[in-house]
Amino acid sequence: MTIKQLTVLTGNSVSHLSNVISFLSRGGLNIRAHCLVDNGDGFCKLRMVVSEPDKAIEILQQEKLTAVVNDVVLIETDDKPGGLSRMLKLLEKDDIQIEYSYTAASESPGIAMMVFRFSDNLKAVKILDKNGLKLIKSKA
Template identity: 30%
Template structure:
């Protein structure tokens, strides 16, 4: 099972820099990031090449983080690409708890990171609809 990290952080200058500094010092490659704040605090979601190493490094530096199960699907980078993925999950009554994405280097496809209630079921229905779901090793090395 693949994971991203969810980090609870105070919404102040330098807090995000501290996280990226710790990752850099521990040779952890940041693949994607999402930041959402609400007032004085925020949640940073990161996809890294080694979530266990990142989690331990953050923990040792007194940063509150949790590992959350994810799936990563590849969709065409065109109008409706993401919609097809969302429709597939919704029609199978699979709720999305978190979602973010980024365009891949070929600029023809996008990687969509989803945190859902039912990961194995989500991966099965996506694959059945012809949506590529990355393996754990592919997620950490693409």
């Protein structure tokens, strides 16, 4: 169970980020999770989980921006010490690597939401699902 994540290359200034976010906001899209990573060359990768990925791609294309789409896994776990550790232990024995992760907005108190891109998303999903972790199909 994976969801779509968009990655946009943008300038690393507040105004560049503000423009991208404004385009999506004006289109009525909700950004449920994001991660901004500096490339070190004046640009940033903006990774986002949005309410309507296909609509977001259209909006960004109209603004001459390219979005790369990747599958990621959105996981819900208890927001308490050991929640992340438990999940990682399940994956550790199967040698699944984490390419990156970041947190997402949660509407429920005591619940942590995390976005992951694994070396093998499908294998990770099977392991996590089998062990009772809640995987979100679409929370955007």
